[in-house]
Amino acid sequence: GQNIDQPTEMTATEGAIVQINCTYQTSGFNGLFWYQQHAGEAPTFLSYNVLDGLEEKGRFSSFLSRSKGYSYLLLKELQMKDSASYLCAVRDAFGGGATNKLIFGTGTLLAVQP
Amino acid sequence: GAVVSQHPSRVICKSGTSVKIECRSLDFQATTMFWYRQFPKQSLMLMATSNEGSKATYEQGVEKDKFLINHASLTLSTLTVTSAHPEDSSFYICSARAPGQGGSPLHFGNGTRLTVT
Numbered sequence A: 001g002q003n004i005d006q007p008t009e010m011t012a013t014e015g016a017i018v019q020i021n022c023t024y025q026t027s028g029f030n031g032l033f034w035y036q037q038h039a040g041e042a043p044t045f046l047s048y049n050v051l052d053g054l055e056e057k058g059r060f061s062s063f064l065s066r067s068k069g070y071s072y073l074l075l076k077e078l079q080m081k082d083s084a085s086y087l088c089a090v091r092d093a094f095g096g097g098a099t100n101k102l103i104f105g106t107g108t109l110l111a112v113q114p
Numbered sequence B: 001g002a003v004v005s006q007h008p009s010r011v012i013c014k015s016g017t018s019v020k021i022e023c024r025s026l027d028f029q030a031t032t033m034f035w036y037r038q039f040p041k042q043s044l045m046l047m048a049t050s051n052e053g054s055k056a057t058y059e060q061g062v063e064k065d066k067f068l069i070n071h072a073s074l075t076l077s078t079l080t081v082t083s084a085h086p087e088d089s090s091f092y093i094c095s096a097r098a099p100g101q102g103g104s105p106l107h108f109g110n111g112t113r114l115t116v117t
Helices: none
Strands: A003-005 A009-013 A018-025 A032-037 A044-049 A053-057 A060-065 A070-075 A084-091 A102-104 A108-113 B004-007 B010-013 B019-025 B032-038 B045-051 B067-073 B076-081 B090-097 B106-108 B112-116
Touching: A003 A084, A009 A018, A018 A032, A018 A084, A018 A108, A032 A060, A032 A070, A044 A053, A044 A060, A044 A070, A044 B106, A070 A084, A102 B045, B004 B090, B010 B019, B019 B032, B019 B090, B019 B112, B032 B067, B032 B076, B045 B067, B076 B090
Parallel strands: A009 A108, B010 B112
Antiparallel strands: A003 A018, A018 A070, A032 A044, A032 A084, A053 A060, A060 A070, A084 A102, A084 A108, B004 B019, B019 B076, B032 B045, B032 B090, B067 B076, B090 B106, B090 B112
C-alpha cells in the first residue's frame, strides 16, 4: 500500500528556520516532490529529489534518504507569506514515465508568526 | 513555464444535475493528465489518470460512471460530475506533466470549487 506521513501542523517565527519531515512507504519510488499550497489555491512546485542528498534552491532545501524512506523540507529566513500547507508527494514507478502517478501525503499546515 | 488552465474556478449546482470541468495545457502537449479531489483541510486524493485517445484509469473507490473523463486532444481533458450530490462538493484540481523538465513535476490548474446544493 501507499503511506506518506507528515506532521499535521507546525508553527514557527518570522526569520527563523523550520524543517518539515515526511516519511513514506510506497510500493514503488521514482522521485519525491514538495509542493506549497495556499488556502483555496492550487499547489505550486517547490523541489524534487530522486537521489539521496540535499537539493538547495534559494531559501528552500529538500533532503532525501531512500533507504530510510525519509525526506525533509527546510525553509530558511521565514517570511509571513510562507504560511501555507506543504505537501510531500511520491511518484510511483509503474507504467511509462508520463503516467507515473503522484501520491500526496497528508500535508503540513505551517503558520509563521511575527 | 508550463501553464495549466482550469475552468470554471467556481460552480454551484443543484443535486441531480451534471457539471463539466475543463483542463487545458496552454503551452505544451499533455498525453496524460491527472484529476485530484481535495476536501477541506485534507490532502489531494488522486481520482483518475486521463489518457489522450483512450479510456481513463480510475483509482480504487472512484466511480467511473459518476466521474466521466474525456481526453479528446493533447491539450484538453474534461471531468464531468454526473448526477451530483452534496457529498460531491469539493475542490477538484487537474494537473499535467510538461515534457523535458528536470524531474518533470506536475503543474496544476487553479482548481474548481464545486458546491452542490
